[in-house]
Amino acid sequence: MDLCSLTVYEARAGLRAGQFTSTALTQAFLERIDALNPRLNAFLTVNRDEALQQASAADERLARDGAAAFNDQPLLGIPIGIKDVLSTRGLRTTAGSRILENYTPAWDATCVARLRAAGAVFLGKTNTDEFAMGSSTENSGFGVTRNPWDETRVPGGSSGGSAAAVAADLCCAALGSDTGGSVRQPAALCGITGLKNSYGRVSRYGLIAYGSSLDSVGALTKDARDAAILLEIIAGRDPRDSTSADRPVEPYERLLAGDVRELRIGVPREYFIAGMQPEVAEAVRAGIETLRGLGATVIDINLPSTNLALPVYYLIATAEASANLARFDSVRYGLRVTGADLVDTYRKTRGQGFGPEVKRRIMLGTYALSAGYYDAYYIRAQKVRTLVKREFERAFAQVDLIVAPTSPTTAFKIGEKADDPIQMYLSDIFTLTMNLAGVCGVSIPCGLDAAGLPIGMQLMGAAFQEATVLRAAHVFQQNTRWHLARPPLAASPGHSAAGH
Amino acid sequence: MPNLTVAEVERIALLARLELTEDEKSRYAGQLSAILDYATALMSVNVDDIPPTASALDVWNVMRADDIPGGSLSREEALANAPRTDGASFEVQATFDAGD
Numbered sequence: 001m002d003l004c005s006l007t008v009y010e011a012r013a014g015l016r017a018g019q020f021t022s023t024a025l026t027q028a029f030l031e032r033i034d035a036l037n038p039r040l041n042a043f044l045t046v047n048r049d050e051a052l053q054q055a056s057a058a059d060e061r062l063a064r065d066g067a068a069a070f071n072d073q074p075l076l077g078i079p080i081g082i083k084d085v086l087s088t089r090g091l092r093t094t095a096g097s098r099i100l101e102n103y104t105p106a107w108d109a110t111c112v113a114r115l116r117a118a119g120a121v122f123l124g125k126t127n128t129d130e131f132a133m134g135s136s137t138e139n140s141g142f143g144v145t146r147n148p149w150d151e152t153r154v155p156g157g158s159s160g161g162s163a164a165a166v167a168a169d170l171c172c173a174a175l176g177s178d179t180g181g182s183v184r185q186p187a188a189l190c191g192i193t194g195l196k197n198s199y200g201r202v203s204r205y206g207l208i209a210y211g212s213s214l215d216s217v218g219a220l221t222k223d224a225r226d227a228a229i230l231l232e233i234i235a236g237r238d239p240r241d242s243t244s245a246d247r248p249v250e251p252y253e254r255l256l257a258g259d260v261r262e263l264r265i266g267v268p269r270e271y272f273i274a275g276m277q278p279e280v281a282e283a284v285r286a287g288i289e290t291l292r293g294l295g296a297t298v299i300d301i302n303l304p305s306t307n308l309a310l311p312v313y314y315l316i317a318t319a320e321a322s323a324n325l326a327r328f329d330s331v332r333y334g335l336r337v338t339g340a341d342l343v344d345t346y347r348k349t350r351g352q353g354f355g356p357e358v359k360r361r362i363m364l365g366t367y368a369l370s371a372g373y374y375d376a377y378y379i380r381a382q383k384v385r386t387l388v389k390r391e392f393e394r395a396f397a398q399v400d401l402i403v404a405p406t407s408p409t410t411a412f413k414i415g416e417k418a419d420d421p422i423q424m425y426l427s428d429i430f431t432l433t434m435n436l437a438g439v440c441g442v443s444i445p446c447g448l449d450a451a452g453l454p455i456g457m458q459l460m461g462a463a464f465q466e467a468t469v470l471r472a473a474h475v476f477q478q479n480t481r482w483h484l485a486r487p488p489l490a491a492s493p494g495h496s497a498a499g500h
Numbered sequence: 501m502p503n504l505t506v507a508e509v510e511r512i513a514l515l516a517r518l519e520l521t522e523d524e525k526s527r528y529a530g531q532l533s534a535i536l537d538y539a540t541a542l543m544s545v546n547v548d549d550i551p552p553t554a555s556a557l558d559v560w561n562v563m564r565a566d567d568i569p570g571g572s573l574s575r576e577e578a579l580a581n582a583p584r585t586d587g588a589s590f591e592v593q594a595t596f597d598a599g600d
Contacts, residue, residue, distance in 0.1 A: 106577040107570075199556040213555050239569040242562035243555065311539040322516060329517075331590050336583035342593045343517065351519030359518055363509070363528055364535060366516040380542050382552030387545070389553055421531055422538060438556020463556070 003028040004169040005486070008078055008226040011172055015058075015077050016067045022077025026055035026121050029079045033123065033170050036489065040146050042155075042165040044084050045092050046124040051079065054121040061119070069119075074233060076119030081165045081174035084125040085132050085158075086112055086217070087206035095208045096128040096158075098141040099328050099335045099353030109206025110241065111175060111217050111234040118233045123171050127161030130355045131325065132182055132210045134158050135427045138418050139357040146414070147190060148487035149453055153411040156186030156427075162220045163190040168489055173221040173230060179211050180313055181406075181431025183218040184443035188406035188456020191445045191485055193473065194220045195227040196431075198463040199438035200245035202231075203238030209324040211317035212243075214435040223483050224473035227442065228252035231466060247464060255467040256474040261295030263472060264399040270306035271404035271430050283447030283455040284405045287480075291403065291472070294479060301395050301402070305388045306433060310425060312388065313432040315368045315381035321358075322365030328353065360421065385436050392437040396462035401472055405430055406443040406456035430458065440466050442473045445482040454485065502536040504529045 003025050006014065014020050030048055037043050058077030061069045069076050082088060085095045087105035089112075094100045108116060116122075129139035137145040137160035145160045147153040148168040155164040159176030163186035166174050176183040178196040187194025195218045202217040209215060219230035232252045238244040267288060272281050292298045330336035330349040337348040354362070368377040395402060407427055417424040434441050441460035448454055459476075461469040477483045509529045513520050520528065575588065584591040 103581050106573055106580065200559075239564060242564070243557060243559065245557065245559075308541060308545065311542050314535060315539060315542075326517070330583055331592055332578075333581035334583070338593075342595055344519075345593060346517040347514075347519035350517055351521075354518070356524075359520070359524070360528060360531060362516050362518060363512050364532055366512050367504075367532065367536075370512065370515060376543075377536075377539065379552055380545075380547060381539075382554060383547035383550045384542050384545055385553040386550050387547075389556065422534060436553075436556070 004032050006172065007222045008075070008172050008229050011078050012070065015062060016070060022055040022058040022062070022121060023052065025077065026051050026079050026123070029123055029171060036168055036170060039151060040148060040164050040168055041143050042126055042145050042161045042168065042170055043081065043124040044094060044096070044127050044142050044161065047091055047122050050091065051121050051123050058119055058121065073119030074229065075115060077121060078119070078172050079121040079123045080115060081123050081126045081162055081171035082112060083159050083162050083174065083176045084128050085177055085208045086175060087208070088112055088122065088125065091122070091125065093125065093208070094142070095132070096130040096140040096142060097354065097358070099349070100333070101141070101335070103333050105206070107206060110203035110238045112206065114234050126159070126165050126174055129158035129160070130358050131208065131321070132158040132177055132179055133321070133357050133361055135181070135185060135424055136417070137161065138414065139355055141355055144414055147411045148489050149191065150411065150451070152413055153453070154189070154414055156189035156407070156411065158182040159220060160186045163187050163192060163194070166190070166192045166220050166222060167487055173219060173226050176218055176220050177207055178216050178218050178435065179214045179317060180435050181428040183220060184431050184441065184456070184458060185407050185428060187220050187443045189411040189454065191454030191487070192220055193223050193227055193445070193483060194218065194443045195231060195466070195470070196434060196441050197231065197235070197466060198440040200243050201440065201464065201466065202234050203241040203244040205238055205240040211320040212324060213320060214317055216435070223477050224442065224444065224470050225253065225256060228256055228470045228474070245464070250467050252467055252470055256471050258471055258475070259295060260291055260472050260475050263296045263401055263468070265291055265296045265298045266301035266395055266399035266402045267298060268301050268303045268306070268402060268404055270303050273408070276405065276408035277410060277449065279447070279449040280405050280407070280409060280455050284403070284457045287446035287457045287476070288403050290480060291476060294475060299399065301399060303391050303395060303433070305384065305391055308384050309388055309433040309436055310429055312381045312384045312436060314364065314425060315377050316385060318361040318365030319368045319378050320365070322362045322369060325358070325362055388433055389437040392439055400461070400468055402460040404458050404460070406458045407431070410449045410451070410453035410455055434460055439463050440469055442469050444473045444476060445485065447482060448485065502533055502540070504533045504536070
């Protein structure tokens with residue numbers, strides 16, 4: 001049995017049946033990380049010692065309580081990766097930034113604490129664009145992550161480390177964050193499943209903030225069932241995040257059962273545009289036909305403000321970022337570069353500690369919030385955001401799901417867009433609308449292009465309709481095999497050098 | 501169309517507490533101008549009577565008891581990541597001249 005290729009529920013079944021121990025499972029992942037991470041750079045920090053301790057504790061609990069242990073610890077012994085923007089108690093958390101190179105949080109993010117309580121094994125922290133600002137991981141202060149499907153290409157971003165780690169079987173599943181597409185776009189480019197939750201569904205406490213009105217935590221997984229399992233654990237009200245929603249957490253895994261026959265699916269014309277890769281549009285249209293064949297009703301809809309979402313996003317997200325990142329002042333944590341006086345120290349520390357994209361976004365956000373431009377840019381962007389949000393509300397009064405491509409292209413070459421911010425920003429054109437509206441959605445694999453690269457399809461639902469979105473994704477995956485496709489990496493370490 | 505000068509970039513960089521190199525200043529002047537030019541698409545949208553959206557949730561004024569959910573950090577934990585401390589406090593440069 002190839003332990004590293006298992007889904008969360010398969011690994012759980014294996015542990016429950018005593019087919020293998022969590023220690024063996026964890027050891028298999030650590031060995032595979034040792035073999036492949038030097039090539040992929042998916043993990044920034046490997047949490048070897050703690051992971052083996054957690055696995056050993058899980059094995060003890062299993063020996064003591066047997067299958068009953070999963071009743072209160074549904075992730076007991078399951079090895080997980082965690083994006084390095086999520087705080088982990090006692091484990092270095094860099095946010096992909098040199099300014100936090102030596103930062104070790106004293107607390108867990110709430111989502112991390114919930115995984116810990118559920119018995120998960122933390123394999124390590126995954127690479128990200130610096131402060132989650134980017135679409136390729138090229139903005140990481142610690143080097144790009146390589147796409148397991150083609151190591152000359154990006155994995156997408158900003159949760160590119162988590163996406164590559166799941167795709168390359170370096171962990172069972174991983175957590176990421178999504179502010180404008182940072183879970184869904186890398187999931188699409190790496191051929192896995194990525195769930196962007198409704199704003200407020202999962203606590204943001206302990207997530208290093210980028211754009212606070214847009215940030216969400218979500219899972220990157222091998223299929224929709226795993227996404228449902230993880231969501232059930234991490235969702236819910238948290239007194240430490242006043243924007244976390246006080247709504248019941250649904251039994252998402254159980255609610256996967258069913259079909260799509262009563263579902264009305266809207267296909268927005270604005271998400272099939274000139275300039276996108278034709279194979280992406282074709283594969284997504286074929287995916288929509290699959291859902292129609294399974295009984296869903298498909299209608300064309302319009303989301304006319306889609307083309308305005310990109311400038312709205314880049315004004316609002318950067319304005320919020322410029323305020324959030326003011327905390328990196330070299331006093332309580334992080335790098336300090338001492339200057340002539342306090343202001344000079346701030347400027348030198350931040351000038352040297354932040355990378356080019358983070359500085360660009362802080363500059364843009366500061367400009368949009370500055371006297372004389374606040375109304376013209378920031379407030380106007382918030383008003384157009386209202387239009388985008390209302391369009392989604394109108395659409396969801398008419399349909400249950402909106403289905404569209406996740407990204408206009410498959411994975412692009414490392415360096416291809418690195419010098420052109422607007423070209424890079426355009427790779428999020430189909431994802432950032434959802435963050436502006438606060439709705440939920442999942443990206444699932446729906447095809448491969450001629451180069452053999454994965455294509456992602458987005459199923460979007462109204463706010464707090466995660467159960468519907470996940471059920472449709474699950475039904476699709478029960479009837480297709482795209483989510484089972486794996487990158488052409490060496491199957492497992494130790495076999496990689498074998499000649500045939 | 502917006503065309504940021506290097507002087508404006510310097511003004512914003514001071515507001516943002518960022519020290520930029522000469523090369524960064526000229527690069528950002530061009531790139532920020534291009535991004536703001538892209539944002540001019542918003543200027544022609546009719547937003548009369550449209551309220552701004554600050555949050556996707558319709559949640560206002562969340563109240564809670566005046567306590568600390570989950571407790572507080574110890575002094576040692578709070579200082580553990582600081583670049584400079586005297587063991588009991590964060591150390592920073594003086595903000596006022598001795599003669600003030």
